[in-house]
Amino acid sequence: MSEVPGDRKYSGEHEWVQLLDDGLVMIGITDHAQEALGELVYVEQPEDGATLAKGDACIVIESVKAASDVYAPISGALAEANDALADEPELVNKSPYEEGWLVKIDPSDPAELDELMDADAYSQFLAESSG
C-alpha cells in the first residue's frame, strides 16, 4: 500500500497540496502516482510568472513509460518551482512528499483547498479505484 501522509490534501488526479506557514501552497504528486508512472526522467515546470487556474495542465512529467500532465489542483500564481528536479527528476520517485515537491503557488482562492480530499478520503479513493 502506498504512503498517504495526514498533513496535507489530495486531488483525484493524484496530486497532493500542503498549506505552508507563509500562506503559499506546495504541490507534488503522491506516492501512488510516482509508483504508477515508474522512474521519472524529466520534469517540465511552468514558466516563471505563470498564473494557474484549477484544472490546467501545468507541469509535464516524463517517465520511462509515458509523458503525463500534472493538473493544477488549485488556482494561483506560481511562486517557486523546484529547480532541483531539472538535474534530479528521480527525487520525485525517492521522496514524493518532501524533496520531490513540484511547485509552490500563491493561492488566489484558498477556499479551493476545502474541495480536496483529506488523507482518509484519498486512501479510500485509492482502494476503490484499484479494485
Place this chain on the structure above:
Amino acid sequence: MPEPIIFELSAPGRRAGGHAPASPPAADFPAQYLRHDEPLLPEVSELQVVRHFTRLSQLNYSIDTHFYPLGSCTMKYNPRVCNRLAMLPEFIERHPLAATEHGQGFLECMYELQDMLKAVTGMTAISLTPMAGAQGEFAGVAMIRAYHDARGESDRREIIVPDASHGTNPATATMCGCTAVEIPTGPDGDVDLDALRRVVGPATAGIMLTNPSTLGVFERQITEIADIVHKAGGLLYYDGANLNAILGRALPADMGFDVIHLNLHKTFSTPHGGGGPGSGVVGVNERLAPFLPVPIVGRDGEQYVWLTEADRPQSIGRLSAFMGNAGILLRAYVYMRLLGADGMRRVSEFATLNANYLMKRLQMAGFEVTFAERRASHEFIVSLQSITKETGISAMDFAKALLDRGFHAPTTYFPLLVPECLLIEPTETETRQELDAFVAALVEIRDLAYKSPDTIQAAPISMPVRRLDDVRAVRQLDVVWQPDNDPTE
C-alpha cells in the same frame, strides 16, 4: 555487445576498391567549400562490411524471423513479390526529373494506386506524397486549418482528441498551431458523447479519431459523433492506423470522415520498423480536395501528368521533393493488385479472426481481457494488473520473458488508460500454430511468475543484451559515437 561498432573494425588504409567511384571528383568546386580534413569514415574491407551488417541483421527481431504482435503497429508479413516488382530496373532507374512521357508506366501505377485507395476508403481524392504517418497527420490537420481559413473561420483552432487516441494526434494538432482538447472514454470503450457535446463549439476545428479505436473496439456511435462535430462546424479526421480491421468491409467516408491518412506501411504491407521508409497517404472528400498536398497524378487525355501548384492553387504545398517514397508506393500498389477487392476483404476477415481467436484462447487460459464483453477488432488488450499485484511481475517483465521464448513483445503500457497492459495484434499473416504457441508461452511465463519470479525478472537471458538501463539511457543521452582521438574536437 556481441558485435563491435564498425569504427572499431577500422584500420588505416584499408578499403574496398571495387566500390570506389569510377569518375574523378568534381574539379570546378569553389575553393572555400572544399574540406581540408578527411571525413571521419570507417576504413574496412568489403568482407568486413558484409559480415558486420549480416551479423547485425541476425541480432534483430524481425517479421522474417519471429511472430511480432506489436499492437497498433500491424506488423504483417511483407510479401517478397512486392519487393521484387518494385525493384524492376524500369522503376528504380527512372530519374524523378525525367520527362513525364518517359515515365508513363510509373505514373500509371501511381494513378491506379490513387484510384484503389479511393475505393477502399470512399474518399474522393488522394495525395500520395506524405513520407510517413506523422507527415500524413500533419497534412490532414493542415488541410482542416486551410479549409477554415478559406471560409474566414480562422478562430477554429481546437482539435478534439479522445484520451485513448494515439499520442501523435495531439502532437499533430499542436504542430499545426491548434490546441488539443481531450475528451474521456466511457466504461464500454466508446467515446463519451456528453463530454463531446460539452466541448464542441465555434472554436472547434475538428476531431481526430481512430476506428476501431486504440482500445481494440469499433466505435459504435461514429455516426452520432460525426453529426455532433459537423453540426458544430468542425471536420472529422480519420487516423488510418487501424484500417486493417475494416479493410473492404467499411468505408471511413461512410462513417462521416472528411479527411484520412493511411499508413501504407501498416495495412498495405510495405516494410516498417527500423525507419521504414513509411508512407502516410492522405485522402479527402469534396470539400477538402482543393487543399491536398501536391504533386498528384492526373490524366490529360491519354497521358498521365503531374498536377502541381499551378493546377491546384489552394494546395497546402509540398511535403516531399518528388513523389513521396516512390518505392514504397510501388510496393503497396503491387500488394493491392495482387489481392484485389476480394483479397483485401479477406485481409480484414482473417486479421479480426486471428485477434478474436487469440483473445478467446487467452481468456480460456485465465488472462484478464479488457472489454471482454465486446468483440475484438484486429487487436485487443490483456491487463496483467492482478498478476502484478500478486507476484510483482509486471507487463514489462512478461515482455522481456517473451523475447527468450521466440516472440517479439506486444505493445506494453499503451493505451495508458489500462494499467499493466499488453496490446496484442496478431495480423492476418500468422498461422494457428503460431498463435497457440504464443498462448503457451504466456501461460508458462505466468506459471513462473508465481513459482519462481526471479527467473522472469532476470529475463531476457538469450538475447544479445540483457535488461538495458532505460532510465540512464534517457537521463544521460549519448547517441553519437566519437573516436578517442576525435580530430574534429
